[in-house]
Amino acid sequence: MICSSQEPFEDGFPNGDELTPAEEAAAKEAAEPKGVVKFGWIKGVLVRCMLNIWGVMLFIRMTWIVGQAGIALACVIVCMASIVTTITGLSTSAIATNGFVRGGGAYYLISRSLGPEFGGSIGLIFAFANAVAVAMYVVGFAETVVELLKGVDALMTDEINDIRIIGTITVIVLLGISVAGMEWEAKAQIVLLVVLVTAIVNYFIGSFIPVQSKESAGFFRYDAQIMWENIGPDFRGETFFSVFAIFFPAATGILAGANISGDLADPQMAIPKGTLLAILITGIVYLGVVVSTGSCIVRDASGNLNDTVSSQFMANCTNASCKFGFDFSSCRISGNSCRYGLQNDFQVMSLVSGFSPIISAGIFSATLSSALASLVSAPKVFQALCKDNIYPYIGIFAKGYGKNNEPLRGYILTFGIALAFILIAELNTIAPIISNFFLASYALINFSVFHASLANSPGWRPSFKYYNMWVSLAGAILCCVVMFVINWAAALLTNVIVMALYIYVSHKKPDVNWGSSTQALTYQQALSHTLHLSAVEDHVKNFRPQCLVMTGYPNSRPALLDLVHSFTKNVGLMICGHVRMWVAGKLVPISSSLWAGGRVHPGQVASPSQGNTQTTKHTLIHTPKGNSELPINLTGMSLNCGRKPEYPVRTHACTCKLHAERPPTGNRTQDLLAEREQCYQLHHCAALIVM
16 A cells, blocks of 8 residues: 655646546646637548648649559559558547547657657657648748749749748748637638638539630540540659659648547547548549549640641551540650640649639648648647656657647747748749658557557557458558658658657667556566466576565565675565554554464554544453463543654654553553554555565
8 A cells, every 4th residue: 555645747747647548538627718819620530630641742743643653553652651540540549439538649659659669769759840841831832822923923032032922921821820729720621621612512513514725725524535535654764663752742641630639528428539520521522533544644745736637647646635616636746745634733723613713722731631630730749758757858849828828939940940931932942851751650559559458458448440450450550661762762761760769769768658558568478487487497507596575564674675785686586575464444454473374353544644644442352372361451541642644654652642541451562563553554654565
C-alpha cells in the first residue's frame, strides 16, 4: 500500500499517475472555461482531411498522370496510395480509441504508444514538416497567380520575385486568420471546401458538354475508342514509380484532423469516422477523375483547327482523334511538340470544365486550405511537444493564450519558418523531404499498433476493432518502401534525423512514464526469459548471488543492506523484503520482535490519520509462544500521535503516548511494543516488495 497525496499538474498528473480516461474526460470538461470552441467530426476532421488530400494535385497533375501511366496504372497508383492511407487511418483510429486523446495529433499518438524516444523524434520533425508545408502550398498558390499575371502581361518585377511578394502577403493573411482563433479558421475552411467541391462538380458537368471549339485542344466527348487508346501506359521520360512519387504527396493529409485532437469535442469518435470517410470520398473522386479524363481527352493535341483529316486519308489514320476528323499524329514526331492534351497541358481540367474560372478558384481554394490547415497543425503539435519538456530551451512555446489555449508563440515560429522557405520560391526544392517526414510519421503510427498488440499490454484495449496487427506492420513497411521510392536521398536523410533525435532523447532519459508498449514488451520479455532460466540448471561459471533480505524498511537497516551489497556488487540480485499481514481488511506491518511465533486476533483497525493528531480505540490481542506470559488484551487503549503520516518512521517512543489505563496484567515490554506497533500501522506505510 502506498500513502501519497497527488497534486494535479496543469494538465493531468505526472509520471503515469493519471486518471482513468473517463475520469480525465470528466475532469477536463469541468475545468474548461465557458465558451471554449470544440469541433465535431465533420468540421473538425472530415473537412480538414478532404481539403488536404485533394489539394492542387487534383487539378494540375492528375490529368498528366493519366497521360503518362494510362487509365489502368493511374487507378493502380491511386489505389496504392489509398491502401497506405487506409491502413494508417485504421491504425490511427485504434490508437485514438484506446484512451483519452489530448492535443498533439501524431506526436501524442506515437509518444503515448511507443514512448518519448520515438514520440519526441517524430513530434519535432512532424511539426517542422507542417511548417515547411505551409511554404510549399503558399508557393504553389503564388505560382498560379503569377501564371495568370503573366498571361495578361501584369508582372510586378519578375517571376521569382513576384512569387516571393505574393507568397509573403498570402502567409501574413493566413497567419491573421489563424491567430483570430480556431472558430474563424474553421469557417474559412468551410468556405474553401464549398469552392473546391463546386470546382470538382463544374469539371464533371463540363465533361458531358462537348464543345466544337475545344476539339482541336484534344477534348471531344466520352468515347470507348479514346478510353481504349488511353487504357495503357505511355511513359515519356518517366517510370511508374516516378509518376507514383509525384502523386503520393496528394495523399499525405489524413492526419489534418488528428493534429487538432485537443480542439475536438469527442476525439475518440471524430478521428476514426472523419479520417476514414475522408479517405473513401477523396479516393472515389480521384478514381472518377482518372476514368473521366482518360475517356474524353486524347494524349496529344496541337490546338490547330487545320489539323483535320479528309475522308480519303481516313483509312491511314489510326488515332482515336481520327474518328472526330482530327489527326494529331504529328505531335509524336521528334522535335514537334504540341501544347495540348493529357501529356502536355496541366490545365486540361480548366479546358473541359463548364466555366474555367471556377477551376482556378478551386486551385486557389485547394492551396490556401492546405496551407491554413498546416499553419494550424504545426503550432498545435509543437505546443504539445513543448509541454512534455522532452527537449531543452523550447518550453516558452508551451504557453497558450485565450479560452482555447491558442499557441500564439508557436504561430509566430511557424510563420518565420514558412516565410524563410517561401523566399526560396522553388516548389521542387522544398517539396520532396516533406512527404518523407509525413511518411515517417505514418510508418511509426502503424508500427505503434503492431508493437502494442505484440506486447499484449492490459492497457491496450481500443474500442475500434477493425484493425489487425499484421496489417499495421505491412502498412509500416509499405510507408518505408514508398519513402525510398519517392526520393531515396530524402528518405535516408529523414531516417538519419529520426535516429539522431531518438539517440538524444534516449540519452537524456526524460522523467516521464506514459505506460508505453515499449515498457509492456520489456516486461513480457523479462518474464519470458526468467521463466526460461528457471528451467536451466545453475552452472558454476554463471553463478550470481541472489539474496532475499528481510530488512523491513530499507533505510532502517543500512548496515544490513551494505553487507548484502558486498555480495551482489551490481551483478547479482538483492531483494528487500518486508512481511505484512491482512488484518480486518487492512494490510498491517508485522514487527518481527513482537510477532515472532505469535498470532494476531483481528480487532477494529483504525484508518490512517489525515491530520496531525488522532485518538482512536483499538482492540489487540497477542498470544505469546514459548514462555509463560498470559495473553494480553489491550481493550480500550487510546492513542494520540502527533507525527504526520507521510514521514517515515524513525522512532515511536518520542511521538506516541498511551493515555488509556494499562492492562492490569502483562509484560510491560509487550505493552510498549504494542504501543509502537499501533502507531506504526495507523500512520506509516511504504511501497516494498512483499515476499
